[in-house]
Amino acid sequence: MMEHLPALIIAIPLLGAFAAPLFKRHHKAVSIWAILITGITLIVSLLLTREVLVKGILVYVFGAKSPTLVLPSGYKVPIRIMFEVDALGAFMAISATLMSFVGALYSYSHVAHESGLEKYYSLLLLLEVGILGMVLTGDLFNLFVFMEIAGISGAALVGFRSYRGEASEAGIKYLIISAVASLMVLFSVALLYGEYGNLNLAYIAKNIKFGVVDLIAFGLLFTSFAMKCGAVPMHYWVPDAYTEIPAGGNPPLLVATYANLYALFRVSFTLFTNIVINISRAGWIMVILGVLTMFIGVTMALVQKDVKRLMSYHAISQTGYMLLGVGVGLTVLHDPSKLMEFGRDAIAGGLFHVINHIIYKSLLLMTAGALFYVTGTRNLDNMGGLARKMPITTISFMIGAAAISGLPPFNGFASKLIIYETSYMLNPILTVFAMVTSILTLASFVKVFASAFLGPPLKKYENVKEVPKPMLIAMIILAALCVIFGLFPKIILDKLIYPAADALINYLQYHSWGGLA
Amino acid sequence: MNPMTLRTPSGYWNPIIWVIFLILFGLVAYLIYKAGNPKYRRDTDQVKPFLSGNLETDKEKIQVRASDIYWGFIEALKEYYGVLERMHTGDIRDYILWFVGMAAIITVILIGGI
Numbered sequence: 001m002m003e004h005l006p007a008l009i010i011a012i013p014l015l016g017a018f019a020a021p022l023f024k025r026h027h028k029a030v031s032i033w034a035i036l037i038t039g040i041t042l043i044v045s046l047l048l049t050r051e052v053l054v055k056g057i058l059v060y061v062f063g064a065k066s067p068t069l070v071l072p073s074g075y076k077v078p079i080r081i082m083f084e085v086d087a088l089g090a091f092m093a094i095s096a097t098l099m100s101f102v103g104a105l106y107s108y109s110h111v112a113h114e115s116g117l118e119k120y121y122s123l124l125l126l127l128e129v130g131i132l133g134m135v136l137t138g139d140l141f142n143l144f145v146f147m148e149i150a151g152i153s154g155a156a157l158v159g160f161r162s163y164r165g166e167a168s169e170a171g172i173k174y175l176i177i178s179a180v181a182s183l184m185v186l187f188s189v190a191l192l193y194g195e196y197g198n199l200n201l202a203y204i205a206k207n208i209k210f211g212v213v214d215l216i217a218f219g220l221l222f223t224s225f226a227m228k229c230g231a232v233p234m235h236y237w238v239p240d241a242y243t244e245i246p247a248g249g250n251p252p253l254l255v256a257t258y259a260n261l262y263a264l265f266r267v268s269f270t271l272f273t274n275i276v277i278n279i280s281r282a283g284w285i286m287v288i289l290g291v292l293t294m295f296i297g298v299t300m301a302l303v304q305k306d307v308k309r310l311m312s313y314h315a316i317s318q319t320g321y322m323l324l325g326v327g328v329g330l331t332v333l334h335d336p337s338k339l340m341e342f343g344r345d346a347i348a349g350g351l352f353h354v355i356n357h358i359i360y361k362s363l364l365l366m367t368a369g370a371l372f373y374v375t376g377t378r379n380l381d382n383m384g385g386l387a388r389k390m391p392i393t394t395i396s397f398m399i400g401a402a403a404i405s406g407l408p409p410f411n412g413f414a415s416k417l418i419i420y421e422t423s424y425m426l427n428p429i430l431t432v433f434a435m436v437t438s439i440l441t442l443a444s445f446v447k448v449f450a451s452a453f454l455g456p457p458l459k460k461y462e463n464v465k466e467v468p469k470p471m472l473i474a475m476i477i478l479a480a481l482c483v484i485f486g487l488f489p490k491i492i493l494d495k496l497i498y499p500a501a502d503a504l505i506n507y508l509q510y511h512s513w514g515g516l517a
Numbered sequence: 518m519n520p521m522t523l524r525t526p527s528g529y530w531n532p533i534i535w536v537i538f539l540i541l542f543g544l545v546a547y548l549i550y551k552a553g554n555p556k557y558r559r560d561t562d563q564v565k566p567f568l569s570g571n572l573e574t575d576k577e578k579i580q581v582r583a584s585d586i587y588w589g590f591i592e593a594l595k596e597y598y599g600v601l602e603r604m605h606t607g608d609i610r611d612y613i614l615w616f617v618g619m620a621a622i623i624t625v626i627l628i629g630g631i
Contacts, residue, residue: 173609180613184620212628219624226623227616234619236605236612285623300601303591305583342526380583409532409539414523421525443587451583456576487532489523 003067005048006060006083009093010132012041013100017125021118031108034121038101041128045097049090053499057514058085059138070516078200078513084138086510087499091351092135092255092262094496095358099251100128106366106474107248109467110373114246120160126153127252134259138513140189141199143263144182147228150256151178157249158241170240177237181224181260188217188224205271206511214272221267222282228260231323232293235316242312243378247369248474251362254315258354261319265326269504270511273333283331286323287423291430294320294437302444306378307368310448311361314404317437318357324434325350325419328426329501339505342425347501348493349418355496356411356485360403363478367397370467370475371452380448385457389464394453396475401449403482405442411485 016037023030052058060067060083070078085093104124111120130150137143155178159171189199191213196204208214227234238257245253268282297317304310329347332338370393371386372378387394403410406417416438423430466472485492503510523530557563566573591598 173612176609177612180616215628216624219627220620222627223616223620223623226619233604233615234612236607236615240607281626281629285626296601299594299597300605302587303598345526383583384577384580408530409535414530417523417530418525421527425526447583447586450581450586455580458577458580487536488520489530489532491520493523 002047002051003058003060005044005051006058006085006136007062007067009041009044009048009097009136010129012044013037013125013128013132016041017122017129020122020125024118027112027117030118030121031104031112034104034124035101035108037125038097038104038128041132042094042097042101045090045093045132048085049094049496052085052087052090053495056086057503057509059083059513059516060085068516070513077198078203081142082138082200082513083136084202084510084513085136086503086514087496088262088265088351088501088503089135091355091496091500092259093132095258095355096128096131096135096252096255099255099358099362100124102362102474102477103248103251105477106251106369106471107246108470110248110369110471111246114161116160120157120246120249123153123157123160124249124252127157127249127256130154131252131256131259135262138201139199140192140201140204143201144185144189147185147260147263148178148182150259151175151182151228154178154241154253154256157253158245160246160249161244164244166240167244170244173237174241177227181228184220184224188220191217201266201271202511202513205274205507208271208274218267218272218282221271222264222285225260225264225267226289229257229264230293230316230319231289232296232316232320235293235297238316239309239312242315242365243306243308247308247366247372250365250369251358254358254362254365257315257319258322258358261322261354265504268330269333270507273507279333280331280335283327283329283333286327286330287426287430290320290323290325290327291433292320293317293323295433298437298440298444302440302447305380307371307380307383307448307452308365308378310380310444311364311368314364314441314444315357315361317441318353318361318404320437321353321416321419321434322350322357324423324430325353325415326504328419328423328430329504331426333505338425342422344498344501344505345418346422346426347504348497349415349422351500352489352493352497353412353415353419355492356403356415356482359478359481359485360400360410360412363396363400363475363482364404366471366475366478367393367400370471373467373471374464375461380451383452383458384455384461385453386461386464387453388457389461390453390466392466392472393475396479397449397453399479399482401442401445403486405445406438407442409483409486411482411489414486414489 062081130146133146155171155175158174159168161167192204230238273279294317297313301310301313325346329343332343403412406412420431521531
């Protein structure tokens with residue numbers, strides 16, 4: 001049973017997605033079905049992570065006599081599609097399944113009055129399938145296929161409220177951006193397949209030569225994944241998509257964005273680290289993109305008055321921290337002394353920020369969804385005095401805002417502290433940008449807090465009440481995680497983050513399919 | 518205590534001091550709130566602001582709106598925001614152009630052209 005976990009984690013939400021339309025006439029039933037499926041998938045991901053942390057890399061070969069039969073007798077190359085799950089993949093799988101569960105729970109009330117809910121939940125589960133496939137696969141073409149699944153289902157979710165023109169426009173934009181990125185990924189995969197005759201990531205990584213065609217493939221893969229994770233100046237689709245998707249779809253869409261960030265890290269560390277004479281070149285590109293992303297993202301956020309759009313620009317800005325942290329590690333990857341001194345910690349800081357950001361940004365987008373749910377507007381100019389009416393949403397917002405601003409003792413502080421220190425060791429200017437970004441982030445959330453929650457109570461919101469319980473529970477879960485991850489960062493780092501960082505650094509393990517061949 | 522201590526390359530961080538500080542701060546704030554002003558009477562004229570004898574303006578009219586916050590900051594950085602505004606056209610063709618441009622730059626750097 002345990003050896004089939006990598007297949008089950010995809011099969012369960014896939015079954016859930018295709019069965020969801022059967023509940024067409026039972027809106028509550030389809031919501032409960034989605035919560036159940038995402039809950040089971042979350043448990044499977046926890047089991048899978050435990051297996052990976054205990055046994056090391058897990059390989060699952062589809063269609064083989066045994067799931068671990070990488071090279072059938074007589075073959076010197078892998079011929080079947082396989083999943084290769086290391087600590088980094090498992091870490092991303094937990095993020096994906098947790099956020100899909102929380103998103104489904106929140107959606108129970110948030111989209112209850114919408115029509116076509118069976119389609120909504122079907123797409124939500126398909127998005128989860130796409131993300132999980134992307135982070136678990138060990139096959140480049142498979143990565144493209146799952147990227148397409150996530151892109152198409154994500155675009156349909158963004159345009160779910162099709163009666164709003166803006167939602168349809170945002171959905172189409174996301175679809176086109178996803179299609180262009182996927183096309184470039186497919187082209188790069190074709191270049192590599194033409195050269196090496198194989199699609200297995202570990203096989204290509206082991207055999208890859210230093211050639212111009214390889215580097216063109218690397219450049220295209222790098223840029224495509226950077227665009228899909230919202231790096232500046234290719235971030236324009238993010239505010240549209242994050243603003244228009246129903247708030248329950250925000251957490252999985254956020255993880256879908258970071259599945260592309262995962263792919264960027266995987267390609268840079270695992271696939272190309274051997275061939276580039278000076279990998280620090282790629283590291284510096286990542287660092288510069290990171291600095292641009294966090295600074296331009298936050299300054300754009302500061303001037304927004306649409307609460308979800310403001311938070312979307314913050315999502316862009318926070319991606320910059322991740323690129324900065326992991327980029328610092330990539331820059332010194334081939335310098336053992338610097339890698340031990342601060343490179344490993346920088347990668348860990350960047351990855352820790354991924355999960356921290358997924359948690360608090362999902363929480364903040366949900367509080368924005370709660371504001372929209374009760375006021376019917378996202379315009380901060382039309383809000384005010386809601387703290388008295390929505391105390392739990394207010395406290396959840398305060399925790400999320402403190403966490404994203406890097407205030408201790410919440411989770412954002414722990415990861416930002418590591419990023420500040422390690423980026424300082426590479427170049428102090430980087431830390432200045434990171435800290436200024438944090439200050440502007442706090443300023444921006446003070447603006448949201450003051451205009452939406454504080455101030456005199458407005459007459460038009462006299463009869464407003466706190467949002468329904470499922471929405472509150474989803475927000476409370478994430479707020480609690482912000483506090484727990486902030487109070488016990490060492491446990492999270494030791495159990496989840498450092499193994500994931502080591503998986504990126506010790507790429508030879510991945511190249512040998514966890515020692516199986 | 519150990520599970521709470523985060524070791525970083527240059528030192529360590531332990532949130533326990535902050536937690537103690539927050540609890541103490543909350544306690545002091547609560548005590549001050551609880552002590553209150555014994556002469557305070559809710560819903561009487563004494564809670565109304567004194568505006569030199571003028572009537573109080575409708576609260577919705579004097580509310581500080583989100584657009585007004587950081588006006589000075591945005592005004593001071595008008596040129597910077599002008600550039601950003603021109604970049605954010607909302608046109609999907611421009612999105613793709615940025616992508617193509619970045620792909621070209623990144624690929625050239627990786628190949629070693631720069």
